[in-house]
Amino acid sequence: MKLQRFNTNIGSLSLNSFITFAKNLRKLLMKKENSGFNTRLIHAGSISDKFGSATVPIYQTSTFIFESADEGARCFAGESDGYIYTRIGNPTIDALERQLAILENGYGGIAVSSGMAAANTIYLSLLSQGDHIVSTDAVYGPARNVVVKQWVRFGFHSTYVDTTDIEAIKKAIRPNTKVLYIETPANPTMGITDLVACAEIAKQHGIILVVDNTFCSPYLQNPLDLGADIVFHSMTKFINGHADIVGGIIVTKEKAMYDQLRSMMINLGCNIDPHQAFLVIRGLKTLGVRMERSQENASQLATYLENHPKVAWVRFPGLHSHPQHQLAKEQMRGPGAVISFGLKGGYEAGKKFLDNLQVALLAVSLGGVETLIQHPASMTHSKVSAEDKLTAGITDDLIRLSVGIEDVKDLIDDFDQALDKL
Numbered sequence: 001m002k003l004q005r006f007n008t009n010i011g012s013l014s015l016n017s018f019i020t021f022a023k024n025l026r027k028l029l030m031k032k033e034n035s036g037f038n039t040r041l042i043h044a045g046s047i048s049d050k051f052g053s054a055t056v057p058i059y060q061t062s063t064f065i066f067e068s069a070d071e072g073a074r075c076f077a078g079e080s081d082g083y084i085y086t087r088i089g090n091p092t093i094d095a096l097e098r099q100l101a102i103l104e105n106g107y108g109g110i111a112v113s114s115g116m117a118a119a120n121t122i123y124l125s126l127l128s129q130g131d132h133i134v135s136t137d138a139v140y141g142p143a144r145n146v147v148v149k150q151w152v153r154f155g156f157h158s159t160y161v162d163t164t165d166i167e168a169i170k171k172a173i174r175p176n177t178k179v180l181y182i183e184t185p186a187n188p189t190m191g192i193t194d195l196v197a198c199a200e201i202a203k204q205h206g207i208i209l210v211v212d213n214t215f216c217s218p219y220l221q222n223p224l225d226l227g228a229d230i231v232f233h234s235m236t237k238f239i240n241g242h243a244d245i246v247g248g249i250i251v252t253k254e255k256a257m258y259d260q261l262r263s264m265m266i267n268l269g270c271n272i273d274p275h276q277a278f279l280v281i282r283g284l285k286t287l288g289v290r291m292e293r294s295q296e297n298a299s300q301l302a303t304y305l306e307n308h309p310k311v312a313w314v315r316f317p318g319l320h321s322h323p324q325h326q327l328a329k330e331q332m333r334g335p336g337a338v339i340s341f342g343l344k345g346g347y348e349a350g351k352k353f354l355d356n357l358q359v360a361l362l363a364v365s366l367g368g369v370e371t372l373i374q375h376p377a378s379m380t381h382s383k384v385s386a387e388d389k390l391t392a393g394i395t396d397d398l399i400r401l402s403v404g405i406e407d408v409k410d411l412i413d414d415f416d417q418a419l420d421k422l
């Protein structure tokens, strides 16, 4: 069994707090091996302080006092696990990182200031001038834009393909391809990519497989178990789940890649703040119950929409009509809570529909307790070129819906009255 990185200043602990530390370490290891997912959501990775605090304390400090000049030097030389400075490491942030590493079955976690900070830490760590990346065409809009509009200036090459088609991935690979970057389910088309097949291709070509697992959260999918090298999330979405922070997390399978990415994060300075980390730890505890309720609501809404005469099409991994429904069942432990659909009246009808909703909120983002709805072509993906949108299947009539944990009857009644007005 691999030990998670456990960054605690053992040298400066009193005997009592050392006993607490040892008990917690033992609990942590037992939890990783034996506990169910919801138990790990509540307990894994957490540490207590010498007062026996039941929750992870917020260490709202930028810097940490060294016991002596020698100890300071040892910290910098990497000979001590003592904390130095919050951009480098902080006990509250560590607890969150440990917990996500456990939930994703990885070596270690790196918490960052946003999902985009996670994507950019990965790009800048793994790609050098002249290297090539192959990625999902319907990927999160800014994750594509930053590569084709910014990093291209530094000599990054990229190819965006429909990664639900494994042959298209194989064809896109070049001798200088270093990274295969997959988002599944993809945003906002809900296309599902076969991660085991991707891992095989990556292994064969010596390419690093990176998976954006934001839409599933670790509750529904664990890409590292399917052969990925790196998994990351926008914690802004399901992991935090309360639409009140922006954050990201990267988890690697192996230590070497963890060290490489951590060093990049520290140098970029895109660490999460301790208070933000605390809020994520708090939100994360209910991930299981939130996900169960959200996806039950989403399943009912998807069926309602599919049967509605004014709805042209619905894409939801839980529906038999989804082109990769079978793959979704094999790869994911549930359909998730994001639905995309189009109205027969196209974008004009869509706009009227959005303006008439009263329970669902007209806002970008997803994965929170509240139902959010938006129009990707004019909002989240508006900076993607018209041509790229078309090939990625981001049509003008596409509406993206993230289903929350409200009473499903209220959501269906709300949709009913808004559709009636069309």
Ligand SMILES: *Cc1c(COP(=O)(O)O)cnc(C)c1O
Residues within 6 Å of the ligand: 114, 115, 116, 117, 140, 143, 183, 187, 212, 214, 215, 234, 235, 236, 237, 246, 247, 248
């Ligand atoms: C939101 C999102 C991101 C970016 O995350 P931020 O926290 O907004 O920076 C990346 N990938 C997916 C799939 C997302 O939904």
